[in-house]
Amino acid sequence: MQDSAWGWLIITYLFLAGAGSGAFIAAVACDLLAPDWSKTLARAGSLVSGPLVVIGTLCLVLDLEAGFWQPWRQIYMVNNLRSMISWGFIILSIFIPIALVYAAALNEITFVGKLAQKYITIIEIIGSIFAVATATYTGVLIAVVNGVPFWNTPLMPVLFLASAISTGLAAAMIVAAIIDVNTIKTLSNFALGHVIFLSVEALVLMLFVFMSLTRSTEAAASAGMLISGMLSPYFWGLVVILGLVVPFILSVFEFLEYGQMPKSLVVGADILVLIGGMSIRALIVFSGTPPQII
Amino acid sequence: MPRYGIAIDSTKCVGCHSCRVACQNQNSLESNETFNWIKHRDRGRYPSYYKEFIPLQCNHCENAPCQRVCPTGATYTSKEGVVLVNPKTCVGCKYCMEACPYKMRIIDHRRGIVEKCRLCIELVRDGGTPACVTTCPTQVRIFGDLDDPKSAVSIFIAKTGAQPLRPDLGTIPKIFYKRS
Ligand code: SF4
Numbered sequence: 001m002q003d004s005a006w007g008w009l010i011i012t013y014l015f016l017a018g019a020g021s022g023a024f025i026a027a028v029a030c031d032l033l034a035p036d037w038s039k040t041l042a043r044a045g046s047l048v049s050g051p052l053v054v055i056g057t058l059c060l061v062l063d064l065e066a067g068f069w070q071p072w073r074q075i076y077m078v079n080n081l082r083s084m085i086s087w088g089f090i091i092l093s094i095f096i097p098i099a100l101v102y103a104a105a106l107n108e109i110t111f112v113g114k115l116a117q118k119y120i121t122i123i124e125i126i127g128s129i130f131a132v133a134t135a136t137y138t139g140v141l142i143a144v145v146n147g148v149p150f151w152n153t154p155l156m157p158v159l160f161l162a163s164a165i166s167t168g169l170a171a172a173m174i175v176a177a178i179i180d181v182n183t184i185k186t187l188s189n190f191a192l193g194h195v196i197f198l199s200v201e202a203l204v205l206m207l208f209v210f211m212s213l214t215r216s217t218e219a220a221a222s223a224g225m226l227i228s229g230m231l232s233p234y235f236w237g238l239v240v241i242l243g244l245v246v247p248f249i250l251s252v253f254e255f256l257e258y259g260q261m262p263k264s265l266v267v268g269a270d271i272l273v274l275i276g277g278m279s280i281r282a283l284i285v286f287s288g289t290p291p292q293i294i
Numbered sequence: 295m296p297r298y299g300i301a302i303d304s305t306k307c308v309g310c311h312s313c314r315v316a317c318q319n320q321n322s323l324e325s326n327e328t329f330n331w332i333k334h335r336d337r338g339r340y341p342s343y344y345k346e347f348i349p350l351q352c353n354h355c356e357n358a359p360c361q362r363v364c365p366t367g368a369t370y371t372s373k374e375g376v377v378l379v380n381p382k383t384c385v386g387c388k389y390c391m392e393a394c395p396y397k398m399r400i401i402d403h404r405r406g407i408v409e410k411c412r413l414c415i416e417l418v419r420d421g422g423t424p425a426c427v428t429t430c431p432t433q434v435r436i437f438g439d440l441d442d443p444k445s446a447v448s449i450f451i452a453k454t455g456a457q458p459l460r461p462d463l464g465t466i467p468k469i470f471y472k473r474s
């Protein structure tokens with residue numbers, strides 16, 4: 001009998017697809033809602049979105065076996081519309097080109113970018129739909145797995161979407177700080193975004209983990225591993241404290257002090273959000289326990 | 295068309311692993327690969343304590359989660375109700391391994407595809423019986439057509455009230471167990 005068939009490559013994929021689609025959503029939100037001072041963040045978000053999802057998808061392909069050595073087999077991967085992998089294949093093939101074209105448009109890269117600028121609104125609307133689809137489907141992908149009762153909850157895609165938005169915003173903020181060092185002051189405006197989305201994520205995570213304690217024996221065993229079992233140091237340390245609480249507090253100060261916070265702390269908070277996002281996915285995968293069958 | 299299944303009388307299993315070895319030979323598996331497992335469990339208490347051996351293999355579920363999640367359609371159900379993997383289209387994504395609640399699938403890294411118990415379908419189509427069934431020295435397994443009320447397997451299930459493992463999981467398995 002086989003233990004978990006998926007490992008770090010799939011975890012990395014789940015994380016990068018989430019962060020990439022979240023960065024797209026962050027970029028669109030800045031471009032549409034905020035005045036000129038947020039252009040850097042919109043540019044940064046669009047720049048990192050596509051590449052993150054592409055690297056994530058490469059991890060997914062690397063995890064294939066026959067489909068990796070004989071890539072032509074991958075055309076079969078859209079054969080079964082009851083399979084979330086088939087849907088993922090379709091969603092990613094649409095989202096990745098849109099994200100790359102959007103980056104070209106906002107950053108005026110080549111003639112493609114100039115051309116795309118004319119259709120920017122339509123790219124933003126369709127792109128956002130597929131960004132949400134990408135982030136959500138990664139949660140559905142594992143939520144429908146019968147082999148792991150812990151994952152079988154509609155809260156899973158909600159958690160993945162919330163985490164995608166906070167990690168996406170974090171990735172966009174880090175890149176914004178890199179491409180424009182003076183932008184740090186304006187980034188304080190987005191600290192509020194972190195405060196909101198980290199709260200939502202924490203709430204959904206709490207519901208998911210604690211409600212699992214009564215869902216089924218197996219789900220309770222998995223949740224127990226996270227709360228007080230073997231994986232609890234990682235869960236409380238990496239996910240809750242470093243990934244949620246510390247960046248939450250830093251973001252509150254960042255917002256209140258408005259631009260006075262040292263750059264290292266601003267970027268530090270974002271890096272912690274990314275670490276938390278990766279850790280929560282790893283822990284969800286590794287805490288999965290199959291039904292007791294005998 | 296027959297609808298094949300197996301009834302397993304675990305009270306007769308002595309844990310000798312003959313079925314596993316026969317299966318490995320039948321399917322040219324390496325020594326560390328297998329399509330069937332013998333798990334054991336402590337039952338009863340002193341003075342009637344005993345160890346129960348439970349042979350496990352793919353249940354050829356009628357409502358198979360492995361088939362539902364397979365993106366390529368490589369996992370399919372044959373006309374005889376046997377759940378099979380097409381080695382030509384499987385990409386090795388391992389989604390089916392995660393989805394199987396019984397964890398009855400393995401990945402063959404040499405061929406890059408997922409494999410599992412095939413109920414020795416080639417042998418069966420030629421009128422034979424799966425290797426694990428014929429080889430068992432205590433005749434734990436009874437193979438046959440579940441739709442034929444006069445088959446040995448149907449009679450055994452009717453007589454003993456044998457049940458699938460964890461029927462509450464809803465996959466409708468075709469391997470039945472008499473466990474006491
Ligand atoms: S036991 Fe597992 S591999 Fe076999 S048919 Fe059922 S779900 Fe599929």
Ligand code: SF4
Nearest residue numbers: 364384385387388390
């Ligand atoms: S590993 Fe093969 S059989 Fe299993 S889900 Fe993927 S393509 Fe289907």
